[in-house]
Amino acid sequence: MMERYVRFDTAEGIRWGVLGEGHITEITCNPALGYELTDIYHQPSQIKLLAPVEPSKIVCVGLNYREHVKESQSATKEPDEPVLFLKPPSALLGPGEKIIYPEMAQRVDYEAELGVIIGRECSNIAEVEAEDYIFGFTCVNDVTARDLQKKDVQWTRAKGFNTFCPVGPWIVDKLKYNDLLVESYLNGELKQSSRTSMMIFPVAVLISFISKVMTLMPGDLISTGTPAGIAPMQVGDRIEVRIEGIGSLANDIA
Template identity: 55%
Template sequence: MRIARVERDGQVFYAAVEGTLLRRLEGCIFDEVRLTDETYRLDEARLLSPVQPSKVVAVGINYADHMEEMKHQKPEDPVIFIKPASCVVGPDEPIVRPPQSARVDYEAELGVVIGRHCQRIGADEAMDYVLGFTCVNDVTARDIQQKDGQWTRAKGFYTFAPIGPWIETAFDYTQADVESRLNGKVCQHSNTRLLMNPIPKLISFISQVMTLEAGDVIATGTPAGIGPMVAGDVVEIEVEGIGILRNPVIDWE
């Protein structure tokens, strides 16, 4: 099922995406939902970020080509960091370039949506805790990242975690193309089979460190081809089998 979080006539609700239609859902997406007979055209509602996570846990240096691009050594363990909930925006919402940074980059990533409370689990059971998958843009103030030497500020600005357009629950995460496009030009293109740390391992590893709650998102890493965005640009993140996350770019002013 494709599950979207939408706003229509001042109401926010979840809906199943059925081609060009939205079918309203009743119940909790993390428990049990049922389809209703209430339908709308996709263009009659505004897509929101499909979840409101307590945190986005992002993984750095998880594609070998990006590791070489950034001149990093291969890490012994997965490199993880937190993007706060205040970073999260949905499809078509603007990415705001902060005045503190002269270079703000796009990073295309597959996102894993956690479906239930998850703590200290093994890799063999990790996928039982997953609701589905989505697209993530791990927006980064690259100059600040290099200056600070750690990533919290560079990754944590307002609007620096676009997520969407929806959650895909039936998805082969082992071999999906991941791509970014800037103003229609392909900048990044890779496949999840090239992840150095596979997704079950990542979920287990993170759960040994922190509790994952329903709705939390794991951004699984970006391939080579990162680059800057400026005001007026439009960036698209596409994951094969899920859809396209599209966001315009503006300056803070």
Template identity: 50%
Template sequence: MKYVRFFYEEKIQFGILDEGIITVIDRSFLEKGNLPTGTTLSLKEVQLLAPVQPSKVICIGLNYAKHIAEFGGSKPEDPIIFIKPSTSVIGPEEEIVAPAMSQQVDHEAELAVVIGKTAKDIKEDQAYDYIFGYTCGNDVTARDLQRIDGQWTRGKGFDTFCPLGPWIVTDLDPSHLDIRAILNGKVKQSSNTQYFLNPIAKLVSFISQVMTLLPGDVIMTGTPEGVSPMKPGDEIVVRVEGIGELRNRIR
């Protein structure tokens, strides 16, 4: 199923999307007991928002071997994790704002995992019980500031630096999905989730041993090779097989 979060008639609403028609539900799809309101809307009538409002976005660095190679690094022993603040999250068609203090803002196309229920110290074979679904993500990065700082909080944490969307897909096998970044119509990144160094079950389990994952939290699973700079006026599209396209412009 496809779940959407959207703005319509001056309020945020939730629904189930099927062939361009939204069946509106009475509360968040992450809440138990949600029910149809009896209202249906065309997708064209609404403004899609980021499909969730996470308490935190946990990102994985260096999860594709070729991405490690393009930066001259080596495979880490454990998954590298870092956090983007909730204020970095934007939705489809919203603008990514290039900060004045950076001269190089890169795209990073990623599969994003949405957590469905509270997870703490879970085992790998339990991980999928805690996943609600999947969406497209862009781990926008001020690469020059990342290099200067030697750690990633500033370079990854600016407002608008975590586009998510356009919706959440629940009935999806995430183990073999094509993933692409398309900048102004040109494919810059093209890979497949089969090349993860750390599979999703391992990531969910590992992170849950560090911090409690809450419903709506997002895990960004890492980006493949081909990251490149964006400039104001550019359009960046993240495309994930089985999900769709996340489209944003740079300002």
């Protein structure tokens, strides 16, 4: 049975839990690290959902959908191997929290992506082993200051601002992930729509490749790339990422 894991804030502090029908059962720790159920229950209406990850690193993948490569100004052909970059954990943002438009940016885009949470320490593994290292999946918005990305050539500043990595609303485990619908909606209008089966480098390839570059730790987050349809957001907009089998991640721009 699939579970939905949440990280949330209460009057007593930040907690982790399993989302059930009408209640949250508190658990002892980050579920990617192994956990036990408690006998403490919370009502969803009485808590605030937070980003459901506490990664040591956020590894992102660029140019991983063919149609997105065609619309990109930074590539003339499909990459021969995964294009990797990092976002700092300080960029994390929870569902319903506000994305802050930086003063130094002139164009800020949304990028709807499938997020993969690692469940075991992972180094130099083969593609056929990759599924054994997955804990679960979530929605990610790889927010990007597009003008700064073009200006800087490398992407650290453009993708690393505080609030530029909304994640949530929860982690879903045991999900069949190879053909999920990935969508984004800007102010209710459909902007991106594709399926994870359209990735150039599937999830297993990404995990194996990244593990040969750096050790992945339990709880680390991989953001697997965005489909075509990127466009700028303005202050006052609402951006929503929807992924089949996971749910909806919505944030306003401030």
